[in-house]
Amino acid sequence: MQTQKCKIDPQNIDRSAIVQAAQLLKDGALVAFPTETVYGLGANGWDAAACKRIYQAKGRPSDNPLILHISNLDMLEQIVHEVPKAAKKLMDAFWPGPLTMIFPKADAVPDAVTGGLDTVAVRFPSHPVAMALIEVAALPIAAPSANTSGRPSPTSAAHVAYDLDGKIDMILDGGEAQWGLESTIVDVCENPPMILRPGAITKEMIQPILGDVAMDPTVLDKPADGKKPKAPGMKYTHYAPKADVYLVRGTHVAAYINALVEQKRAEGKRVGVLATEESKTLYDADIVLSVGSRADLEEVGAKLFGVLREFDTQKAEIVYAEVFPYEAEGLAIMNRLQKSAGYRFLDAE
Ligand code: AMP
Numbered sequence: 001m002q003t004q005k006c007k008i009d010p011q012n013i014d015r016s017a018i019v020q021a022a023q024l025l026k027d028g029a030l031v032a033f034p035t036e037t038v039y040g041l042g043a044n045g046w047d048a049a050a051c052k053r054i055y056q057a058k059g060r061p062s063d064n065p066l067i068l069h070i071s072n073l074d075m076l077e078q079i080v081h082e083v084p085k086a087a088k089k090l091m092d093a094f095w096p097g098p099l100t101m102i103f104p105k106a107d108a109v110p111d112a113v114t115g116g117l118d119t120v121a122v123r124f125p126s127h128p129v130a131m132a133l134i135e136v137a138a139l140p141i142a143a144p145s146a147n148t149s150g151r152p153s154p155t156s157a158a159h160v161a162y163d164l165d166g167k168i169d170m171i172l173d174g175g176e177a178q179w180g181l182e183s184t185i186v187d188v189c190e191n192p193p194m195i196l197r198p199g200a201i202t203k204e205m206i207q208p209i210l211g212d213v214a215m216d217p218t219v220l221d222k223p224a225d226g227k228k229p230k231a232p233g234m235k236y237t238h239y240a241p242k243a244d245v246y247l248v249r250g251t252h253v254a255a256y257i258n259a260l261v262e263q264k265r266a267e268g269k270r271v272g273v274l275a276t277e278e279s280k281t282l283y284d285a286d287i288v289l290s291v292g293s294r295a296d297l298e299e300v301g302a303k304l305f306g307v308l309r310e311f312d313t314q315k316a317e318i319v320y321a322e323v324f325p326y327e328a329e330g331l332a333i334m335n336r337l338q339k340s341a342g343y344r345f346l347d348a349e
């Protein structure tokens with residue numbers, strides 16, 4: 001299959017490109033498009049066959065449900081059975097934006113979208129290209145991240161093409177994603193509502209709106225027996241570059257990492273370090289990549305997946321990564337980093 005690539009300026013949208021992409025979606029094709037979080041791989045959410053094609057293109061396990069993307073609240077009425085009170089409060093505060101909510105599903109939503117669950121994940125994105133595409137298609141668009149399953153989510157059209165060129169019909173290239181980490185997922189069917197995946201809308205932002213919000217314990221701990229994450233997708237190894245990633249915590253992190261680097265290089269390994277603007281000059285490794293400044297965790301979130309992919313491009317075999325605080329935006333960053341490292345930590349003295 002030939003993948004058509006189409007550049008589109010989010011500030012000055014070319015309607016004809018949107019109309020063409022929307023027609024492809026109506027015809028059952030797959031279109032990757034930018035959102036404010038990461039690039040999504042879209043299909044008509046009413047079309048079970050088209051949704052199944054998403055799973056094939058990504059190599060995604062069939063029990064990992066998709067998020068339906070909407071561009072107005074009338075669409076929400078069609079796909080959910082009920083709108084819980086907590087959902088109303090959260091949508092007033094954060095929609096359109098990087099927040100997904102889990103609702104009781106309407107009967108009409110195909111099993112291919114929900115993986116057979118009786119709930120459905122819904123998001124109203126704020127990216128102008130995503131909004132225009134959904135509005136013109138006039139369909140809820142089922143879209144997971146537009147990467148090969150298990151790889152870091154794509155924050156640029158080049159990342160999408162690297163993983164899915166030849167497997168999907170079209171890529172709308174709207175430039176770099178703004179947030180760079182996938183949406184926050186909140187299950188509003190639970191009482192109190194529960195964060196299933198941390199993201200740009202932080203617990204600290206949700207708490208004052210709802211009063212009480214819970215956190216799926218597997219957000220930070222390795223899912224163990226009897227402790228399955230409520231978002232099925234969170235149980236898979238994820239966000240992983242080809243290198244083995246280790247997270248290094250403690251006080252003298254740079255000295256500890258440099259000693260490890262020396263040892264691994266002596267064994268003939270190509271070693272990378274995931275550093276920050278503040279620390280990048282401290283390391284002596286084959287590849288040192290900065291994810292931005294510790295003083296700006298939004299920037300770190302935006303750059304993280306691109307940097308993890310860059311370690312692949314530069315053929316790192318082992319990557320040592322610094323860690324971040326488990327609060328505000330840091331929580332989403334650590335959730336993704338822990339998964340990319342398969343929960344391997346090293347303790348520096
Ligand atoms: P992605 O868009 O690739 O980040 O994947 C969508 C995420 O939403 C995955 O982690 C799914 O497991 C999660 N998800 C989708 N539908 C549901 C649902 N009904 N209940 C819980 N989690 C869901």
Ligand code: MG
Pocket residue numbers: 144145153
């Ligand atoms: Mg994904």
